[in-house]
Amino acid sequence: MCVDKNVGRSSCKIIYNNQIAEGVYEIVFESASISSLAQPGQFVNLYSSIGSRLLPRPISICEVNTKEQWVKLVYAVVGDGTKEFSMLGKGQTIDVLGPVGNGxxxxxxxxxxxxxxxxxxxxxxxxxxxxxxxxxxxxxxxxxxxxxxxxxxxxxxxxxxxxxxxxxxxxxxxxxxxxxxxxxxxxxxxxxxxxxxxxxxxxxxNIRAQLSLEERMGCGFGACVGCVCKIKAKNELGYTYKKVCKDGPVFDAKEVLF
Ligand SMILES: Cc1cc2nc3c(=O)[nH]c(=O)nc-3n(C[C@H](O)[C@H](O)[C@H](O)COP(=O)(O)OP(=O)(O)OC[C@H]3O[C@@H](n4cnc5c(N)ncnc54)[C@H](O)[C@@H]3O)c2cc1C
Ligand code: FES
Structure with missing residues (x-):
């Protein structure tokens, strides 16, 4: 079960972490709080156990089971952080913060x-x-x-x-x-x-569309400006910046400036 380290960040026990396609893994871990709070489109921040890899890696919540209190994520191995996660196994723990974002x-x-x-x-x-x-x-x-x-x-x-x-x-x-x-x-x-x-x-x-953006992130919870995107606004510029991690990741398609 999850052990709270500080507000929102917990050490969660891994139920399984299996490869489901070339370079793509499915990890399921125990969390009563995330499974009960999560809304579709929200994400979690996964933390490395290696001190030099300070920044969390944001991964979307794929599925939750409130009754059995688990959370499923699916992630591709693209760099050092996700490679480290892919090597974790059943019974080990992973540090997780979430759920984050609007959904x-x-x-x-x-x-x-x-x-x-x-x-x-x-x-x-x-x-x-x-x-x-x-x-x-x-x-x-x-x-x-x-x-x-x-x-x-x-x-x-x-x-x-x-x-x-x-x-x-x-x-x-x-x-x-x-x-x-x-x-x-x-x-x-x-x-x-x-x-x-x-x-x-x-x-x-003329169909309403909600788009989830996957910008590169810094802190992952609103404390830096590492993840801003341009959103239409009624000012001289015609746009403003919003934080994908906090104001998003989901935005109305009509608002987003690509
Ligand atoms: C809100 C959100 C939800 C996400 N959900 C998922 C998910 O469900 N599954 C999943 O596999 N990935 C997801 N990502 C992307 C994931 O966060 C990155 O792939 C991961 O952080 C890379 O970490 P790393 O240490 O392995 O790679 P790094 O060493 O940090 O980077 C390796 C390579 O990946 C690229 N990269 C890093 N972050 C991103 C990013 N956000 N978008 C595109 N390219 C990136 C880098 O430019 C670099 O080329 C999500 C990102 C965000 C912002
Ligand atoms: S990643 Fe730091 S504010 Fe979004």
Missing amino acids: YEVEACETSILVGGGVGTPPLLELAKRIEGKKLIYLGFRTGSYLVEEFKKYGEVQVATDDGSEGHHGTVITLMNQNNADGQRIYACGPKPMLKALQQWAGER
């Missing part, structure tokens, strides 16, 4: 469109569980896929890959166009080019 505003409607790209797909799983109504789920990957079977429990899933190794050969946007995707709300998380294209796609159809 998606879940809105009732007839059909919701969920769009994920790469490591932007995990936060949509808990969201898919909590949205009512029909769900069209578009998942894009460079090559191969993961979490697809889990998503199938909650909606109609379509996969696109850049190299054509699975599903549609191309982007999620071309796949959505091919399918004449239609809905009243869009929720998305993924790389910037995908979010930018989706902002335009939603704008042309």
Whole structure:
């Protein structure tokens, strides 16, 4: 079980930490507080046990189980921090702070469109569980896929890959166009080019879209300005800066300046 070290930061016991695709891991750890508080689209900060790696690594909450008090994250190994996490095993502990950020505003409607790209797909799983109504789920990957079977429990899933190794050969946007995707709300998380294209796609159809941005971060909880993004504002500049870790990571597509 989690042992509180200070406000919001806990040492959590790992239930498992398995590779689910090339360079992609799924970690599940015990946490009564995070599993009960987490909203879809929020993230946690994971801390390295190595003193020189001071900054936390933000990872989105993929799924929680309030009853069994666990939290699931899915992460790609891209550098030293995530490599260190990938070597942790069952029974070991990891320092976690969270949940952090605003999360998606879940809105009732007839059909919701969920769009994920790469490591932007995990936060949509808990969201898919909590949205009512029909769900069209578009998942894009460079090559191969993961979490697809889990998503199938909650909606109609379509996969696109850049190299054509699975599903549609191309982007999620071309796949959505091919399918004449239609809905009243869009929720998305993924790389910037995908979010930018989706902002335009939603704008042309006048559909409200919420985008989760994955900026590089510093402190991870609002104390520095390491994660700012440009948000439209009614001032002389036409924009202001907001902190992705605290004001986001989810923003209305109409507000974001890419
Ligand atoms: C709100 C939020 C949620 C996130 N959720 C997830 C998630 O669910 N799963 C997941 O795999 N990753 C997620 N990320 C990205 C993740 O935080 C980084 O990949 C991780 O911090 C890299 O740490 P590292 O020490 O392994 O790599 P580093 O040594 O810090 O960096 C290695 C490489 O990764 C790049 N990188 C680092 N941070 C980011 C970033 N935020 N976005 C894009 N590239 C980055 C660097 O530019 C560098 O090329 C999220 C990021 C944010 C801000
Ligand atoms: S990462 Fe420090 S303010 Fe956002």
